Structures are given as structure tokens and as C-alpha cells.
Amino acid sequence: LREVCESVVPYLESRTIVVNTAKGLEGGSLKTMCCVAKECFPNNHVAVLTGPSHAEEVARKVPTTVVTASDDREVSYYIQNTLSNDTFRVYVNDDVMGCEIGGSLKNVIALAAGVCDGLGLGDNTKAALMTRGIREISRLGVAMGAKLETFGGLSGIGDLIVTCCSMHSRNRRAGILIGKGVTPEEAVRQVGTVEGYVCTKNAWELSKRMGIEMPITEQLAKVLFEGEPAANAIKNLMGRPSRNETESTFLS
Structure with a gap:
């Protein structure tokens, strides 16, 4: 993830919200993925989108609920309002x-x-x-x-x-x-x-x-x-x- 984020830095505007969907801990540092993204994008809002959501079912529009979290609640609400639809329900959480x-x-x-x-x-x-x-x-x-x-x-x-x-x-x-x-x-x-x-x-x-x-x-x-x-x-x-x-x- 760090390598991908670093490659994106030259092309990312500061107003862009970065939504992380990767899951895991970075080898060595043992940092979460949002921590890695924040280090790469210090001028951007970083959020996580996670939850019980097999891609195979999301693609077939099977009703799915996930959660987004960010250090800024307004950012979370923006993600919620942008991504939610009739079959994909996004909840907000403050606990990144x-x-x-x-x-x-x-x-x-x-x-x-x-x-x-x-x-x-x-x-x-x-x-x-x-x-x-x-x-x-x-x-x-x-x-x-x-x-x-x-x-x-x-x-x-x-x-x-x-x-x-x-x-x-x-x-x-x-x-x-x-x-x-x-x-x-x-x-x-x-x-x-x-x-x-x-x-x-x-x-x-x-x-x-x-x-x-x-x-x-x-x-x-x-x-x-x-x-x-x-x-x-x-x-x-x-x-x-x-x-x-x-x-x-x-x-x-």
C-alpha cells in the first residue's frame, strides 16, 4: 500500500478524500493501512471503508451494509452520502x-x-x-x-x-x-x-x-x-x- 500511495502523491490534489479499503498491518512498522496512507498524504483527509462485503455479492447488488470512519465526521458523512444506494448502505463510525x-x-x-x-x-x-x-x-x-x-x-x-x-x-x-x-x-x-x-x-x-x-x-x-x-x-x-x-x- 505504501508503494502505491507514494506513486500517487504527485497526482493527488489536497482537496481529494482518500478512502482506504485495504486491510492488514504493514510489515515491520505494524501500522494500519490508514496510518500508512496518512503518512503518504499528510495534506489529505483519509478514511476507511470496511465491513461484511464480498465483492461477488456487491457486484450482483445483493443488499450489503458497510461502515466508514474518518477523523473528520463531515468527511465520513460525505462518503456515506456519495456511496450509499438502494443495495449498498454505508454507516458512519468515528473509530478509525x-x-x-x-x-x-x-x-x-x-x-x-x-x-x-x-x-x-x-x-x-x-x-x-x-x-x-x-x-x-x-x-x-x-x-x-x-x-x-x-x-x-x-x-x-x-x-x-x-x-x-x-x-x-x-x-x-x-x-x-x-x-x-x-x-x-x-x-x-x-x-x-x-x-x-x-x-x-x-x-x-x-x-x-x-x-x-x-x-x-x-x-x-x-x-x-x-x-x-x-x-x-x-x-x-x-x-x-x-x-x-x-x-x-x-x-x-
Whole structure:
């Protein structure tokens, strides 16, 4: 993204609003995509557009809702009014960081959900994975300054649901292959762009940098990059010390 933005700088007017739809964390800096765009376009308004929206369905005019966020609410309203139509509904949120973290890390959980599907595990497992997944996404997001309630919205649980449950999801499809025994590298090669693959590594690094516990992300990273068998990762998660679900340390 940084390379693309830098190539655009000479052609961009200062009055142009930059709307980012990329999801992920930059390698090395571990910055979100809007942070990267703001560094490249310091004189422009930068916003994010994200949410549960498979392109295949948007193109067929299947009713879809997404969310936009910017540091300037008037910019968000302008994007909302410009892009909304009868089948594409845009909500406004003021939490740029929350929207970006939710949109990026749901790819990690979706990749893990695909692994569970490939292993032949059931609905119980996926429900647990998604619920605990949004919890650890929220935990990291709040530590980075995001609002907790954002993760209960379209860029959080909404995007997580659609990416974990649909075969449109490349992350889920790659995970299914890995769960069936295909190597992570080969699974990515077969599926193509798998955003959650690199994001898992970056998110795990960010969690360690921030001192935030993210067990699902950690176990998936070990499967993808350290050769840990997927079945062992599930066993490791199930064998963790017992916890209180509300986790007061998370709220603080």
C-alpha cells in the first residue's frame, strides 16, 4: 500500500478524500493501512471503508451494509452520502482504529475457522473460535486506542461472521486446505491472495509488542510459520488454564 500511495502523491490534489479499503498491518512498522496512507498524504483527509462485503455479492447488488470512519465526521458523512444506494448502505463510525483492527484481524480468525473446517470439526468449535476470536481482536484494539463497542458492529463481528462462514472467503478456503494437510505455503499458492496469512504473523508480533494475550492468533502463527500440526494447536487452546469469560483485566 505504501508503494502505491507514494506513486500517487504527485497526482493527488489536497482537496481529494482518500478512502482506504485495504486491510492488514504493514510489515515491520505494524501500522494500519490508514496510518500508512496518512503518512503518504499528510495534506489529505483519509478514511476507511470496511465491513461484511464480498465483492461477488456487491457486484450482483445483493443488499450489503458497510461502515466508514474518518477523523473528520463531515468527511465520513460525505462518503456515506456519495456511496450509499438502494443495495449498498454505508454507516458512519468515528473509530478509525477500531474499524481497521476489526477488518484486519478478522482475516486471521477466518483462516483459523477454515482450519477447523478442514479438520472436520463442528459448529460448536467454530462458534467458540469466532466468539473468543472477536474477544482477542477487541483486546488488542482497545489497547491501541479503539472503542470496545466498535467490535460489536459491522467492522467487527459483522465482518468476522461473513469471512468465517462463506466460501467466498479466500482466508477460509486456504484454512480448509491447511486443515486437510496441505502446507500453508501451498494453500496460499492455490487460493491466491490470502490476507490473513501475512496478517497472522504481523498481528502476533504486534500482540507481543503491546503485551496483549492473543492465544488463537499465536497458535495459528505456529501452524503457519513453525510447522505446528493444526490438531495440536486445537489441543493447546482447549488445554489453556480456566478463565472467567468476562476477564476483568481486559476491561481495564
